[in-house]
Amino acid sequence: MRLEVLPLAGKTSTEIAVVIDVLRATSTMVTALANGCPAIIPAADPDEARALAVAGGYLLGGERGGLPLPGFDLGNSPREYTPKTVAGRKVVLTTTNGTRALLLAASPVVLVASFLNLPAAAGWLARRKGDVLISCAGTDGGFSLEDFACAGMLLDMIAKAGNSLELGDGAVAARAVYRQWEGRIPDLLKSTGHGRRLDRLGLGADLEFCARVGRYAVVPQFSHGEVVAGDPDAGAGR
Ligand code: MLT
Numbered sequence: 723m724r725l726e727v728l729p730l731a732g733k734t735s736t737e738i739a740v741v742i743d744v745l746r747a748t749s750t751m752v753t754a755l756a757n758g759c760p761a762i763i764p765a766a767d768p769d770e771a772r773a774l775a776v777a778g779g780y781l782l783g784g785e786r787g788g789l790p791l792p793g794f795d796l797g798n799s800p801r802e803y804t805p806k807t808v809a810g811r812k813v814v815l816t817t818t819n820g821t822r823a824l825l826l827a828a829s830p831v832v833l834v835a836s837f838l839n840l841p842a843a844a845g846w847l848a849r850r851k852g853d854v855l856i857s858c859a860g861t862d863g864g865f866s867l868e869d870f871a872c873a874g875m876l877l878d879m880i881a882k883a884g885n886s887l888e889l890g891d892g893a894v895a896a897r898a899v900y901r902q903w904e905g906r907i908p909d910l911l912k913s914t915g916h917g918r919r920l921d922r923l924g925l926g927a928d929l930e931f932c933a934r935v936g937r938y939a940v941v942p943q944f945s946h947g948e949v950v951a952g953d954p955d956a957g958a959g960r
Contacts, residue, residue, distance in 0.1 A: 724853045725880070726890030727873045730860045731823035737852030739829035740843065740876065741944070742836060743859035744868040745916045746798050747820020749836040749932040750783075753800035755951035756839075756938035758809030762949040764821035768794075771816040781808065784816035788923050791816075799928050800838075812948075823859035824944055834942040834949055837872055837907060841936040844879030856896075861916045867899070868914045871907075874900025875935075908933040 728734070731741075742748055751762050763780065765771035768791050775782040783796035783803075790797030796807070798817050815821055824832070831852075835843040847854060856876060858869035874896035881887050889897070903910040911917045911929040920928055940951040 723851055723880075723885055724888040724890070725856070725877055725893045726854075727856045727858065727870065727877075727892035727896040729858055729865055729870055729892060730863070731819065731826055731857050734827045734829045734832070734855045734857055736829050736855040738831045738833065738847070738850060738854045739827040740833045740835050740847070740854060740856045740873075741820075741823050741827055741859065742856060742869045742872050743817070743820030743823060744836050744872050744932055745861075745866070745911065745914070745920060746800060746928055746932055747815070747817040747859065748834050749838050750798055750800040750803055751815070751834050751942055751949050752836050752839045752938055752940060754803035754808045754813055755942050755949070756940045757803055757805040759803065759811060759813055760950070761812045763812060763814045763947060764824045764944070764949065765814050765816040766822065766825060768816055771814045775814040778812065778814070780812040780814050783813050784821070786818060788920055788925065799925060800931055801928065819859040819861060819863075823857050824949070827857060827944065829855070832944040834944060835872070835876060837875070837933060837935045838937045839940055839942075840872065840876055841879060842939045842941050844876055844883065846941045847876070848880045848883035848885055856893075866914065866916055868911055868917065870896050871900045871903050871910055874898070907935060
């Protein structure tokens with residue numbers, strides 16, 4: 723199995739792509755789906771998101787600059803996506819980097835991962851043979867340490883499942899970065915640029931939430947314009 727990590731989001735064409743935006747878009751998607759949201763519809767910008775939500779009668783969520791948008795039902799804090807709020811309700815989501823990274827992924831199978839569902843995603847990937855590209859969403863077009871380290875942890879988990887892996891240079895670097903922070907994921911999130919910015923915005927509780935490795939067992943797949951929590955094997959193909 724060949725694995726590579728893109729430090730910044732880009733177009734993917736490998737058999738399988740994994741999109742990671744730990745702070746906070748993919749953590750929010752994983753939480754919403756685990757809490758009974760049937761689908762997340764990623765939108766490129768707030769206007770498109772509003773139009774999609776109105777047309778479908780869906781909830782509208784997202785951020786710009788980390789903060790909720792005027793007139794939106796929800797921001798981009800995973801803590802808002804509770805069963806009470808999202809169970810049975812599709813959500814249109816637009817975020818600065820995470821939804822953009824997802825919309826760039828052009829692989830036949832596109833998974834969504836964060837620390838919250840990493841063991842489940844690793845377990846699914848460990849049973850596959852195809853080439854995997856992990857796309858890190860980054861922050862405002864720049865590199866994000868938390869996404870890169872999360873990618874490294876994912877590789878580490880797949881390797882520990884006994885797979886023989888052929889790692890690209892980005893994957894080797896991501897694994898090395900992860901090992902520097904092994905066992906200290908909450909500290910990692912507090913130390914990164916985006917983590918510090920969220921803390922300044924009064925959203926420090928999101929850092930603790932997003933640092934919980936394996937809180938959920940969903941393996942969301944982006945397919946036909948929607949991110950859903952079903953078995954990726956059943957829904958493969960875009
Ligand atoms: C993004 O997509 O840029 C992020 O999820 C930003 C955020 O923390 O809300």
